[in-house]
Amino acid sequence: MNSIIEQVLDKYGYAADEVKSEKYGTGHINSTYLISVSGKDQKCILQSINQNVFKDPLIIAENVRLVGSYLKENYPSYLFVGSIPTSSGEEMAFVDGTYWRLTYFIANSIAYDTLSDPRQAYEAAEQFGKLSKFLDGFDASLLRPSIPGFHDLNLRFDQFKEALNNADAGLKSRASEQIEKALRHSFIVDYFNSYKNSADFPDRAMHHDTKISNMLFDKTTNEGICVIDLDTLMAGKFISDLGDMMRTYLCAFSENEPDMDKIFIRIEYFEAIVKGYLKEMGSILTATEKELILFSGKYLIYMQALRFLTDYLNENVYYPVIYPEQNLVRTVNQFKLLSEFFNKEKILQGIVDNCLNS
Structure with a gap:
């Protein structure tokens, strides 16, 4: 040993x-x-x-x-x-x-790195939602940030602009198309800020890292048991958890996938996430939070695209890479996923509305 x-x-x-x-x-x-x-x-x-x-x-x-x-x-x-x-x-x-x-x-438990069934997305969303529901009466201001600014979109956008100002000309040239997309979608920052300080959009105790590997399933029944890895348990908006599930569950391939034809939203997984989350949080979310359910996916995907692009412009100082252009590929990947969100917005919002009204 x-x-x-x-x-x-x-x-x-x-x-x-x-x-x-x-x-x-x-x-x-x-x-x-x-x-x-x-x-x-x-x-x-x-x-x-x-x-x-x-x-x-x-x-x-x-x-x-x-x-x-x-x-x-x-x-x-x-x-x-x-x-x-x-x-x-x-x-x-x-x-x-x-x-x-x-x-x-936890005995008889298993964690997955990828999802193979919408039911897994439902179970995970239900468990993350249950944790948030049970902490609804907890004073989130008591929690200190373990990673300051982790899901702060304003900070991530400022970091992107700083990287853009200081980046090598060759990097900016190769990333020009993605830089244009990052700037064109800055309305997502403005939209968030229009709600940010609303009393109807409270800070809650959130997990902040809701990837599927942070969920334990029963080996026998495949039902959700509990959430794990509480390093990022801190105060934040509900969109951090729900949006991160959307970003990481909806596509069958991760941000490292270079074939953009494979990057699309699995509608049945979206419905599973929303249903599972609302099963627990439906009676807790405010009217404003319910209005921002679909936006949560856009928020997290755009933020992650910014983070990958920022790191690429900073010459790969944060995210580990196995080849020089990997962070740029990740950026392209996330902007493709974001475009899928906008292209399917009516369908996705219809699912949200049906879930809220059922």
Whole structure:
């Protein structure tokens, strides 16, 4: 066993000769291990916190603790995968300059990297919606941002403009078509700002990273069990969660797909997301939030396109790439998905209206 992991597990009261660890999952941000304890059925997940992404991991720990305490008091039967405290009662272990957290492994569960059935989209949307519904009475202002400005479209647009001003002429030339699209769609920023400070568009405690791999399904029934990976649990608008589901569930291919003919919206998945989310959040959302359901997809897709384009103009300093033009391809991909949203807007809005009225 890795000596660092031995030191971490010692903080939780486990001796090296009673545990074994193995790499687990496909995540790229944090290192994750499955921990088995001799003579016990219960397994655990040990995960390091990437401090290049999360500058202050203790913010994550405090946010999870606050939300976990609220849910335990108000919804004690809800399965919330919070952190196991160390032997000295700390939320995370600190070893050799790195923070680690330990959580219980959920038996008979499975996580997917991609969706193969609209029912999976429904189950995920229902579970993310349930978490938001149960936190409706929680004071979201108590949560500090683990990644400041993570889903702040105004910030992302300003970063894009700064990158555009400072970019190499050759990069700007190769990205000229996508730069034009980014500027042409800036009305999405203005539209968001027209609602941003409305009392009817509140800040809520949101997950902020609703990709399908952050959902656990029952291996036997394939029903949703709970949401996981709470690093980005912080205050934000409902569009962060719903929009991120739309961005990542609706197309059968990820942002890395270079064949734009494959980038289109699967209508049945859109309907599944909206139905699943509204099953839990339909009675909670305000009139303004209901009006912005479809917009949430445009918001997140446009923001991600800006982020990829910004990184391309900055010469690939943030997102890992395996070839120089990958961030530009990702940008083209996301703008194609955004165009699909606008092209199918009447159909999609009709589905939203039917779901709201059913």
